[in-house]
Amino acid sequence: MTQIVKMKGMNKYFGKLHVLKNIDLTVEQGEVVVIIGASGSGKSTLIRCVNGLEEYESGTLHVDNQALAPNAGNQASLAKIRKEVGMVFQQFNLFPHLTVKKNIMLAPIKVKNASQVIANATAERLLERVGIGNQANKYPGQLSGGQQQRVAIARALAMEPKLMLFDEPTSALDPEMIGEVLDVMRELAKEGMTMMVVTHEMGFAREVADRVIYIHEGKIVEEGSPADVFDNPQNERTQAFLSRVLAH
């Protein structure tokens, strides 16, 4: 199996705060890894390191066999990695001044020098795939949260990434819209996309994840199949966390 992400002994600080502690983690091609943990545990920071939105201080990180060095202001290797890694944000971060379709076409045209015709066709196909083919010419502000997040997923997919990062993709959504976004993610997983997902949706984690990772105060304290982690957690931190989030 090919390892898409390989972290070894990674440490990350925000000033004096030690946010990631000695992280060892690999993600295989086609694997869906769901990362759970309390707010402030470092789970978002962890996946933001994978595409260089956060720098780390020590250890090693390889993404698609390319090293992303600590404190890398290294634009060249970063750009290369970012082309291969899509990201979906909690707040969608769609471009409000561009139509939905233009949001999706921007990166293929600018980064991959795709022609307008090809980028347009790709955008239409992807919008169809996430179920909002009829909204192509609207602006993001005219869409519901769930629709916006599906556009954001389509936008990331337009770059044909080898890995998708999801940073709490449903946390900013109204409850009735969470399902439609999770459905798209479930489809993606089924099609074999490699995914790292930070989420509080335990039902989704249990159903879709190949592996669940529980992070506590910047440390991976539990790791295993959903059945292992949810039904038979070994670490008392994990047990406490799960009893809190699964209680209701």
Added chain:
Amino acid sequence: MEFQFQFDWQAAVNAIPFLAKGIPYTLMISFGGLAIGFALGILFGLLSINKKWFLRWPAITYIEIFRGTPILVQVLFIFYGLPDLVGRPIDPLTAGIAAIALNSGAYISEVVRGGVQSIDRGQTEAGLSLGLSRSQTFWSIIWPQAFRRMIPPLGNQAIVSIKDTSLFSVIGVGELVRQGQVYIANTFTAFEVYFVVALMYLAITLTLSLLLRLLERRGVASI
């Protein structure tokens, strides 16, 4: 002693052709200066938020100097002072345009900085995460959004600068106020003439306000 003042409409109307000769100068200095000021504002505004201190500091120094000193002093310095340095006279029109350019450039730098910094960091992150370079992210994602937010304060600055040109009568540019002063020197109809001068400024600034409102409405509609 009885004192009676009567507004002399005829005097006001008579003054119009002579005063109107000042309008091209007022417009030339205002918009010539603002065009350069806009370029300076983009340049120094962006430099003032650069991470590198040796780019940031000179920009901030420029902004603080030209924001922190009166434009009257600036134009006097350029017109009377600078020739000593460069060794030849500077004509009043050039001095006026330069003063508006440098002065509005400092204020517009702050407008640019504010506009750019008001755009959510998530926009930059989204651009970078898609593989766009920093400059691609800036020019195709951040700048178009920031510019829209900059339109109202830019319009404000344009109006301020148009009015600032009235100070340049002191260096003898034949702009509106200067024309008025010359005219009054012969006719002693100060009230009527300055009234017309004020109306002419108002006509220019109101037209600009209207155009900006249209521009703003069109810009906002697509967000």
